[in-house]
Amino acid sequence: MSNILVVEDSERIASFIVKGLQSHGYQVTHTPNGEDALKLSAAAEFDLVILDIGLPGIDGFAMLEQLRGSGNEVPVIVLTARDSVDNTVASFEGGADDYMSKPFSFEELLARVRRRISTPGEVVTETTLSHKDIVLDLRTRRVSAAGIDHDLTAREFTMLEFFLRHAGQVLSREQILSRVWGFDHDPGSNVVDVYIRYLRQKLGNDSIQTVRGMGYRLG
Structure with missing residues (x-):
């Protein structure tokens, strides 16, 4: 099981990332500050670090510099709300392997995580998910209904x-x-209902049930 360190001081964003990664089978350790992150990375072996730049105390740039200065070459994905060319360049020059601007979707983050910690010859044991006559192929990203x-x-x-x-x-x-659109979403949007309709058109009207006042579930 891959072990990921998430360094993020926003409780809301950290929860969004940690719960999402755990639901996909990753072991996740979270800390809100750079000082503790450096201690954790020295004491344990991580497969990936997801690092926010805007941390209290030691910021992400300083932490990354110290991490690389200690000889630790763990892959690092940098997260930042400071969307500028200077910050992108600084992140890569500091030793980051990837860079994401906030807000971002979990789908995009997950794709980057998988790319960074996958290894040649890695065996993927889970290839499909199914429920009744619905079969989702995780490799081809197609569904059979x-x-x-x-x-x-x-x-x-x-x-x-x-x-x-x-x-x-x-x-x-x-x-x-x-989960689908990321932490920075508009709770008043009807985009979920729109995409539920899209899926029903492909899977059948009874494939996803509406539970009034609560949400949706598979039929």
Whole structure:
């Protein structure tokens, strides 16, 4: 199991990242400050560090410099709200392996995580998720419903994967928004209802049930 260190001082963003990664089978350690992150990285072996730049005390740039100065070459994905060329350059020059500007979707973060910690020859044991006659292929990102194959957009794939990993559970609009569109979402948006309709068109009207006042669940 891959071990990831998340260094993020925002409780809301940290929870969004940690819960998402844990739901995909990663072991996650979280700390809100650079000092503790340096101690943790010295005491334990991590496969990846997700590092926010705007930390209290030792900021992300200083932590990254100290991390690399100690000889630690763990892959680092930098997160920042400071979306500028200077910060991008500073991150890479400081030793970061990847860079993401806030806000971001969990789907994009997960793709970058998988790219950074995958190893040649790695065996992927989970290739499909299924519920009744719905089978989602995690490699081709296509779905089969009642024996008919359908292509999925990136958002449709992420939403359906979320439902399949929580089959039988009622998922609120807020949970779906957070998982599929990221932490910086508009709770008043109807985008979830729109994409539920898209999935029903491909999977059947009864594939996803509306639970009034609560959300949706797989049929």
